[in-house]
Amino acid sequence: MSDTDNTKRRIDRRRFLVHAGAAAGIAGLAGCTLELDDESADPDPSDDPAMPQFYEIEDKPDAVYLPTHREAMRMLEPVEAGEYTLAPMLSYPHPFWIISGNEIQEEVPEDGNGVHLMMTVWDTDTGIVLPVDSGAQLRVEKNGEQVGSPRTPWPMISQQMGFHFGDNVTLEEDGTHTAEVTLPPLDVRTTGELEGKYEETQTLSFEFEYDQEFREEVVAGVEYFDEDEWGELGALEPMDHGEHDHRDKEDHHHEDDDHEHGDDGHHHDEEDHEHGDDDDHHDHEHDADGEHDDHAHVPYSELPPAEEYPGTHLKPADGDEEATSGDAVFVTTLFEPGSRLVDGDEQYLLVSPRTPYNRVPLADMSLSASVDDGESVSLEQTIDDEFDLHYGGPLEDVESGDDVTVEIDSFPQVARHQGYDTAFLDMPPVELTVPEVDE
Template sequence: MRRRDALKALGIGALTATAGCLGGFERQSAWRDPPLVENRPDAVYLPAITEGMKMYGMTKTGPYGVALSYSYPHRFWSVAGSELQKTVVEADDSLHLMASVWDHETGAVLPFDAGVSIELLRDGTLVSEEVAYPMLSQQMGMHYGSNYVLDGEGDYEARVNVGGTSLHRTGSFAGRFETAETATFEFTFDTDELYDVELERLGDEAGTPGAVPAMKMMNMPMGAAPGIGSLPGTHLGRQTSGDAFFDAFVVEDGTQFDADGAYLYVSARTPYNEFILPMMGVRGTVERDGAAIADGERLRRTLDPELGYHYGLPVDSVESGDTVTLTVDVPPQVARHDGYETAFLSFDSMQFEA
């Protein structure tokens, strides 16, 4: 059975093309909204259906490693402040493109505040251009993606424009990732290849706590947070809030992190796959004997080759018996695929004892 026939039999989407002929596909999407779990928990859950992906290529440009992958057009949820907005598949969407960006020296995935955009050209003429949303997926981790409209089957050029970052950077990352760069990919859009992307229904497991394992493609980094045992400093413990993990650490001599005294930092990650959770607003209070050493200070979003993407705060010191309180006043400003869209939106305060 051909893949497109299998999809019809499953009732997943409407496929209008016939073998060897584009037919009505030029103005029809190969994918409509798949099943959505009812009564979804306010937590990470296994989605009703998982979609595989394929890669158009991987390259280097400036300090960046860049990969371009594709899958069926599919829904996702964007976040603005604390508001969640569903983006549905439009009738003329052709495919979902995903750009992954990392430091090609260390493999650290880079969440950029300046953004990533993708231009699509055919015979030198611009066909589509969209800002690619920073996104979290259970299978791909941190990446940039959106649905795109193409002008039928054939050869295309994709230009992935990486805007650089103004994030605070420490260690060997200081002064890097400031320049805008463009990675170029040549690809052929073939509906048969798109329909060969794997699909799987999760049946009774759908809606239960958990996450689909991350995919492994050509050793492409997925944005996993550093292992807790590899992080420097005193580990104050792990707290869970908004179904996210927050691990707090104190480095007594924070010189290498641009701190005159100690350095308090937090590594935030998803449960299960432990992907980084970027673009949050986190505040910290340090209390000693009832007095505030730091009072509701904003932790700075920081990139470091050893700590990864984290939230940091220079403090004079953190001593035994001190209480550290963390609050999240801005949830991660990243779009989400199925299984993440109901988590990481509302957070209780967290306390750690030094």
Template sequence: MRRRVFLEIGGAAGLASLAGCLSAGSPSPEVEPGPPWRRDGEVYHTGHDGGMEMIGFAQSGSLTVGLSYAFPTQFWTVAGSRRNRIDLTDRNDAVHIMASVWDTDTETVFPIASGLRVSVERDGSSPIQKALWPMLSQKMGFHFGDNFTLEEWGEHTITVDIGSPSLQKRGGLQGSFEGIDSVSFEYNFQLSKRNYNISGTEKINKRGTHAAVPPMQMSRHPLSFAPRPSEIPGRLLGRATSGDADFLVFADDSSLVVSPRTPFNRFVLPLMSLSARIERDGQTVTEGSLTPTIDPSRDYHYRRPIDGVETGDTITISIDAPPQTARHAGYESAFLEMSDVTITV
């Protein structure tokens, strides 16, 4: 009988069998086009809560890089509003390497549109080099990742080249993250450790529900949580939903501030293109694009200077491009088809 395996973040429904498939000399597993319980246009709870293992932490200037790995996994890339499934078809895929970058003092996680470049090398052999995808997962929120082959298991040197984020920095982050830095890690990848230490747990009873796998809890590793409404400075003007994402709209000093986040886990949704229009008494007061911005009190958000808002004003936020991030299972059908959101002050 031919066994069917559904691949999800960090692993698969039958890890012992899949581990055998991925070992040298074994056939590749059959990869499904997507779990049958996927909810079109919405976030859904996956059938497997995948595990992960920390490789380590390294500092460069004001930044900290956290590096981890999981079982190789299927994921989806995004270009515009189109997604492309990256199947796990190479039986030599050994690990899914994940990296996060944050400001050491404030623990603010930095999204970088261009991704991070990673080199994996063993004993001076030809390095495996990739630009990691900016990604969203239900356990980690925003991070960078990709599947990697390994010529053999054992000690490896992993070098992470950090680019510079193309977004406005405010508050305590002004002047940080200048130039291009790199950090290195030494790690002993072991097949047995990958197969049995990061297996995760099945979540059959919850799979397909309009919910999410809980975020991971790991010391020293901050996640890209958006602040709660009460934590964001300024006046909350309203909130709305589009593409299953939550949008909070604020008036902050002399700016309009928009904070999109995932439902359930409250992760920021970066790398979007947003524009806004404010209408008063049937006339447009201001309109134009919003600037991606990051600061410790608002985390990743979008803003535009305004002269102020008044009671009765109508604010329309247009999603000109959804989050240009790859997605792990559970997020791949959400945050793509996103209609305008409108609130009345």
């Protein structure tokens, strides 16, 4: 990204109600900001040894930014049921932001009792991460006794994890816990090889240990960045799940001087990530070096780069390289009449909003499109084996030179980890034009 782009991304989010955390602990945590002048990379441990220090960033941009730290987590063995594979990951309870309509609220854990439980769910056959909410349910037990009430984990995005389901789950006692996850039928349009899938409720369960060793491991594994990088435009690279298993004897993590966050040239679709953009972006074998064969690979919810989408790519009306709104990148293409994504011989407008840098799909939005200020057509959230998550709908008689406006009726109703909390909120319409078709 060039510096000149930065100003464009500064958008006024004051229109939205951003509340201060209500939890009693937040004032103390926020206060840490003041004491951080020279030792940001090695802060004093907080009073609660089960939680690392959380730092507030002042003057966060209204865009994707680099967080203060890279999370550490424990990966558990993926489990399978029906068409799904689910990979559980555990970290310490940590702040995130929940979204209800235009209302944003930071969740701040009161203490370190428990875990931040994350689950990536993917289609076993294709490796496509299913980045949509379907009302998953999570129940935790210990010794056959229910721990807390059942819950619906938040659909959530993070720079490291991409799309996942997660929540801070309070645990009072150490020991072996069993988590049971119920995935009801997926209430979203599926196309291509995914059509007709995910119609049965599936239940998956896994066990995890919660103990002092776990707490020390995930807290010690946190990697803080230099304070002057905090809040800079950019994003952490998608995590290579195989490398972050702190149960491994050797911890490569701390020796990794090559900070992977992409504030220096890794931007959007222009440059391939070191492990990703092969022909088959859903390839299970991203982990090409083979060092971590002992660990199942967890796919990252990364959308294909723009150039892999067929059809006529709509151009931003303002002449920019790519269409953006609220710092999200909008890949928008118009398929030839009669494509497999329409019933008749209409054209198909495919809109694929994604995060910059990591191309994480932005799920649970409401989008509509209009041509030359005509009637607005709502676009349906869809998952396709080839085009992954997108919003699409049939259009007729759209021609070169037409103006297409994509309205964002609601921004992504997914919870956010640090670094995504100020982006994808204020999202003005995306103005596009249909270019002359290159022959």
